[in-house]
Structure formats: C-alpha cells, structure tokens
Amino acid sequence: xxxxxxxxxxxxxxxxxxxxxxxxxxxxxxxxxxxxxxxxxxxxxxxxxxxxxxxxxxxxxxxxxxxxxxxxxxxxxxxxxxxxxxxxxxxxxxxxxxxxxxxxxxxxxxxxxxxxxxxxxxxxxxxxxxxxxxxxxxxxxxxxxxxxxxxxxxxxxxxxxxxxxxxxxxxxxxxxxxxxxxxxxxxxxxxxxxxxxxxxxxxxxxxxxxxxxxxxxxxxxxxxxxxxxxxxxxxxxxxxxxxxxxxxxxxxxxxxxxxxxxxxxxxxxxxxxxxxxxxxxxxxxxxxxxxxxxxxxxxxxxxx
Numbered sequence: 624x625x626x627x628x629x630x631x632x633x634x635x636x637x638x639x640x641x642x643x644x645x646x647x648x649x650x651x652x653x654x655x656x657x658x659x660x661x662x663x664x665x666x667x668x669x670x671x672x673x674x675x676x677x678x679x680x681x682x683x684x685x686x687x688x689x690x691x692x693x694x695x696x697x698x699x700x701x702x703x704x705x706x707x708x709x710x711x712x713x714x715x716x717x718x719x720x721x722x723x724x725x726x727x728x729x730x731x732x733x734x735x736x737x738x739x740x741x742x743x744x745x746x747x748x749x750x751x752x753x754x755x756x757x758x759x760x761x762x763x764x765x766x767x768x769x770x771x772x773x774x775x776x777x778x779x780x781x782x783x784x785x786x787x788x789x790x791x792x793x794x795x796x797x798x799x800x801x802x803x804x805x806x807x808x809x810x811x812x813x814x815x816x817x818x819x820x821x822x823x824x825x826x827x828x829x830x831x832x833x834x835x836x837x838x839x840x841x842x843x844x845x846x847x848x849x850x851x852x853x854x855x856x857x858x859x860x861x862x863x864x865x866x867x868x869x870x871x872x873x874x875x876x877x878x879x880x881x882x883x884x885x886x887x888x889x890x891x892x893x894x895x896x897x898x899x900x901x902x903x904x905x906x907x908x909x910x911x912x913x914x915x916x917x918x919x920x921x922x923x924x925x926x927x
Contacts, residue, residue, distance in 0.1 A: 629661045635669050639676055647677065648687040655691050667701060674707045681711060690715045697723045702733045709739035714746060721747055721760050725767040728785070734778040737771075741781060744768065745788035745822065752791035752824075765792055772800060783815035790822035797823075805831055814846045821850025829854065833862045841871045848874060852881030860885055864893045867905075876908045883912025891916055 628643050647658070662670070674696065677689045689711060696708035709727060712720050720743070727740040744764060751761040768789040771777055773796070786800050797819075804816035817835050820828035828850070835847035848866055851859040859881070866878035879897060882890040894916075897909035 629657055632658075632673060633661055633665045633669070635666060639672060641676075641680065644673070644676055644680060645687070647689060647692060648680075650689075650691050652691075655695060658692060659695060670701070671703055671707075674704055674711075678707055678711050685714070690717060690720070694720055694723065697727060702736060705731065706733065706736045706739050709736055709743055712743040715743065716746065716750060718747075718756065718760050721764060725763055728767055728771060728781075734781055737778070737781045738784045741768070741771065741784035741788045745784075745791075748788050748791045749822075765789065765794075768792075769794070769796065772796065779812070783812060787815055787819045787822055790819040791824070793823045793825055801828075805835075810840055810842065813840075814842050817843060817846040817850055821846075821853035824854055826854055826856050829856055829859060833859060836862050836866060841869075841874055844869065844871070844874045845877045848877035848881045852877075852884035855885050857885055857887050857889075860887060860890050860893075864889075867893065867897060867900075872902060872904055875902070875905050879905060879908040879912050883908075883915045886916045886919060 681687045693708040693711040724740045724744050731737050750756050768785045771785040789797050801816045801819050804812045832847045863878045869875050894909045894913050900906050
C-alpha cells in the first residue's frame with residue numbers, strides 16, 4: 624500500500640473509493656502496520672465510515688479478507704468500531720481470533736460488542752464440532768460460551784447469541800436451553816432457539832422445526848426453513864415445498880435455499896417450478912439452489 628492511499632483514507636474531503644479499500648483485503652503485516660500508524664490521525668467518523676464500508680464490501684464479496692484489520696480493531700476504544708470489527712470476523716477461521724473474541728465476550732462493557740463476539744465465535748464452534756480445532760482452543764471456546772449462557776445477569780441477546788454459537792457442541796445444558804426457549808420464550812427467543820436447532824445439525828429437532836414451519840410468526844417460519852436446510856434431512860422437503868406459497872418473500876426464499884441445501888429429485892422438481900415463480904428474488908434463489916445441487920451431484924461439471 625502506498626502512502627498516497629493512506630493519505631486518501633485519512634482525507635475527509637475525499638470520498639472513500641472502493642478501489643482503495645479493496646487494497647486492504649488480505650493486508651500484509653506491513654500494510655496493517657501502515658494503517659495502524661495512520662489510524663490515530665483519522666477522525667472517529669471517518670474510521671466508522673472506513674470499517675462500515677469494509678463490512679459492506681466483505682458482505683457482497685466473500686473472497687475479500689479484512690480479518691487482520693478487524694482483529695487489530697477488537698481493542699479499539701470505540702464501542703462502535705469494536706462491534707463492527709467483531710461482526711466482521713463472522714467467517715474467520717484463524718485460531719488467533721479465538722482468544723480476543725472470547726475476551727470480548729466475557730469482559731467487554733458493551734452488550735452489542737459481546738453479542739457480536741458470540742456470533743463470530745459460532746464459526747469456531749462448528750470447526751470444533753468437526754474436530755478441526757485443537758483441544759485447548761475448543762475448551763476455551765466452550766467454557767466461555769457456557770459461562771455466558773449460565774450467567775443469569777447477562778443481557779438476553781448476548782445469552783441467546785451464545786446459545787446459538789454453542790449449539791454445535793449440543794451439551795445437555797445447551798439442549799435444555801433450546802428446548803425451554805422454543806417452548807416458553809417470546810418471538811425473539813423462539814427465533815434464536817429455532818436457529819440453534821439448525822446450527823446443532825441434529826435431526827432430533829425435526830419435529831419441532833416442521834411444527835415451526837407452520838407458525839403464525841413469519842420470522843420463526845424463516846428461521847425454521849433455514850434450520851431444516853442446515854440439518855439436511857430429506858423428510859423436511861415436503862414441508863419446505865409448502866412454504867413456497869407462503870406469501871412472505873423472505874420465507875419463500877429461505878425455503879428455496881433450504882431445498883437447495885437438502886437436494887434430491889423432489890426438491891429439484893419444486894425448485895425448477897420456481898424458475899417461473901413471478902418473483903425475481905425467488906427465481907434467482909431457485910436458480911442458485913439448482914446450481915448448488917448440480918455442483919454437489921456432479922462436482923466435475925460433467926453430466927452423463
């Protein structure tokens with residue numbers, strides 16, 4: 624990165640250009656050091672704009688990697704920047720992020736920051752459940768999440784983000800929280816419980832999920848569809864097909880994506896009909912879902 628780009632980032636009279644921010648992706652240690660050196664001269668609002676734009680770019684393009692910069696910002700004095708940086712690490716798989724994220728989860732004064740840290744730690748919980756983390760990291764992660772879940776004085780949103788994150792471990796305590804949240808909680812808690820069911824990838828939840836697909840609450844139907852897709856059991860396909868006429872576009876798109884994740888002939892036939900659905904969002908989701916199924920069934924790209 625040249626000094627001119629650093630000056631451009633700091634100069635509030637100039638708009639933030641995507642071309643400049645893109646050069647922060649995959650930043651080398653030297654580039655990160657340069658940004659850190661220039662950071663103190665950038666106004667708080669400009670810093671917020673830079674990090675918010677990086678989040679937007681990463682959301683639009685999964686190939687972009689701002690993880691090194693987000694990691695450095697986890698200790699920033701600004702609550703807003705810490706929260707955005709923690710959110711930005713939601714796909715990070717670098718074990719170097721585990722300690723600072725658990726430190727935020729357990730000790731940051733801001734509930735928004737703790738909640739964002741819990742969400743990003745969820746990625747590592749999946750890796751741990753797949754046996755891709757060393758025992759020391761897995762234990763640190765599990766212990767931190769469970770400490771929050773068991774903390775009766777913790778903010779409810781932080782608790783349920785932690786339940787969702789810890790769901791891949793599916794301990795007896797987590798299963799109990801999910802069951803009680805789904806049975807007794809309000810709408811937001813039920814949404815989290817349903818989402819946690821999917822993140823656990825355990826078919827035990829399928830009866831609850833298929834019931835949730837009939838909920839009067841569109842947000843719960845949306846989460847239930849996504850969770851059926853995460854579990855991937857073909858028995859959910861007929862229930863998901865019924866959601867294709869839900870009337871709520873977001874729910875319909877969630878059902879389409881779940882059908883793509885599960886696959887099979889019945890799902891493919893339903894998705895093919897969705898190509899002429901009359902709703903652009905559903906049609907685009909159906910095309911992507913069919914491509915996903917084709918890629919899984921024929922990864923070499925050859926058809927016979």
